[in-house]
Amino acid sequence: MSTNPDKLLVVNNLATTFNTSAGPLPAVGGVSFDLNKNETLGIVGESGSGKTVLARTVMGLQPRTNVTVTGSVLLNGHEMVGVSEDEKRKYWGTEVAMVFQDPMTSLNPVMRIGKQIDETLRVRLGMSKNDAKAKAIELLELVGIPSPSQRYSAFPGQLSGGMRQRVVIATALACSPKLLMADEPTTGLDVTIQAQILNLLEDLKEQFHMSVVLITHDLGVVATRTSRIIVMYAGRIVEMGTTREVFTNHRMPYTRALLESSPKVSNPSHTRLITIPGRPPNLLKLNQGCSFAPRCAYATDRCHQQRPELQIAEEPGHSFACWNPLPSKREAATR
C-alpha cells in the first residue's frame, strides 16, 4: 500500500478538532510530515502547541466522543484514521508503541511490573507463561534494571521514577514495535536521570531498528538525538527541517524565539533569560492570519490577515511558514 518503502510514517493534512461547548477547538490543524525507517524525529513546541494531541492522533488514540479527526496517517502502509479500534489494535504494540510523560501514572499500581510486561507478550505474541517471563526479565535487563529477576515481582510503588520509566520503555518494546512515540519521556524525571533515559532510548533504537518520535519542549533534548525537527505552534507546523538546519539556519521567528529562550551555559552568569512576550493563542479564537503574529516582532499587516503556508527553504527538506522570514545564512552572507 505504501508508495515509498523507506517511509515508515506518512502523515497527510492531519487535523484533530475537539468539539467543546465553547465551539470547535482545532488542537491540531492540518499537519503533514513523514518519517523514515530508523530515523529519530523531534517535535518541539510550547505547552499547548498540540504536540501531545498530534502524537495521540497519529497513534489513533482519541477519546470516543466529541472529537473530529480528518486527514490521513499511514503507519507502515496501514491507515490509522477513521478505522475501527479493532483494526488499530492489530498495529498497537507491534507496529507502534508509546512511552508516556509521567512514569508515576503510566504503570498499573496494583500489578507487578513483570506481569505488566509479560501480559503483552502472552496476549500479542502467544508466548507461554514461562517464555513470557524469561523474555520480560530479559527486557528488564535490557533497559538497565539491576537484578531484573527480583524486580520482576516488584510493584511500581517500590521503584523510583527513573526505574519506572525504564519499565515503561521495556513494556513498550515488548513486541518490538517499528515506531516508538516518546511523549516527553523525561519531563517527569530529574536532570541526571533524563540523560540516562535519553541515552537508553537511543541505544534501544539502534538495537531494535526502530524509528523514534521524540516529543519535547526541551530543545536540549532534541539537539543531539534527532535527525530532523518539527517546530509546532498553535497546532500547526511552523518550521521543519534537519536538526542542523533548524538550529543554525532557522527562518521562522518563533523558532528563533524558542531557541533564544533556552538558557546557555556559555552565557555569563546573571544573564537575564529571554522570554517570548505574550501568551500562546487561545485555540478557540484563532485569528485568520499567522497564529504567532500577535507575539512576533516582525509581524506586518499581512501576517495578521493571511495565514502563511509551509514553503520550501534553500536546503532540501527544510521548510517554514512565515511571510517575513529571517534571512538565511546564504542571504546574510551575500548581503
Added chain:
Amino acid sequence: MSEFIRETELSQEALLEASMVERPEKNEPLGPLFWICVGWLALNIIGAIFANVLPVQSPLNQDYNFVNSAPSLHHIFGTDDLGRDIFARVVYGSRVSIAVGVGAMVIGFGIGAPLGMLAAYRRGRFDTFVTTVMYVLLAFPAIIAVIAVLSFWTPRSMLKIILVIGFASVPLVYRVIRTATLAIATKDYVIAAKVQGATDRRILMKELLPNIAPIGISFLLIGIATVVTLEGALAFLGLSVNPPTPSWGNMINESRTVLAENPWLVLFPSLALCLFLLCLNFIGDRMRSHYDVTEVKL
C-alpha cells in the same frame, strides 16, 4: 581539574545508585483485632447456618415460667413477652439479617458494578442512556419504592425482600462504581495497556477492576450494613418476613412496646447487629491497608 572530574563522576555513580534504591515490600500487619473480628463474623455465620443443629433452644418455644425475664441461667439473654428465648431468637434472627444483607448486595453489585464499569469505560451513548436511567431512579426515594412493592407483593418471603432491596440498590452501586471507574479509566496506564493491544475485556478485568476494588469493597461492606438496618426498618413497618420468624430487625421492632419493662429485648439484637457491622467495617478497613501496594511503606 581532573580532581573535579573524578568528583563529578563519583556523584554520577552515587546518583545512579540513588535512583535504584529498593524500597522494602512490607505490608501493614493485620493485627489481632482483625482476627477477633473475623472470628466473630465466622461465629455469626456458623450460628446462622447450623442454628437447628447447635444446642440452641427453639426460637418459637414459649416458656410461660419466664415471661419478660432478665438474663438468667435458663435464658442467658432473657425472654420476651411471650416467654421466647432471646438468645435463640438472636441466633435464628441472624439468618434473615445476614441473608438479606449479603443477598441484596450480591444483586446490587451483580448488576450495578458491571454496568457502572462498562458505562465509564465505553462512555458515549451507552453511558448517557444508562446514567440517565439510573439518576432518574436515584431521584425517586428508594425506601418509598421498596415499601410500595413489598406492601403489594404478598405473601412476603425472604427471597422477595432480597430481590426488592437488591434491585433498589442498583442505582447507588452503579453511581459509585461508575465514578470510581471514570477516575481510573483516563489514567495513563489504562491508555498504555490499550496501545499495547489489550482488548477491552482485558482492560476491564486487569487494569480497571483491581484498581476500583478497594472502593468497591468498602462500599459493599457499608452496603451490607445499610441493608441489615433497612431490613430492620422494614420489619419495624411490618414489611419484612412474617412473624413469628425472627430477624434482628423485627425483634427490635417488636420490643418497642415493652421497652421500659424489658430493655434486654432491644439490647441483644441491637448489640448483635452493631457488632456484626462493626466487624465487617473493621475487616474491610484493615484489609484495604494490608493489601494496598500503591503506597510506599518505609
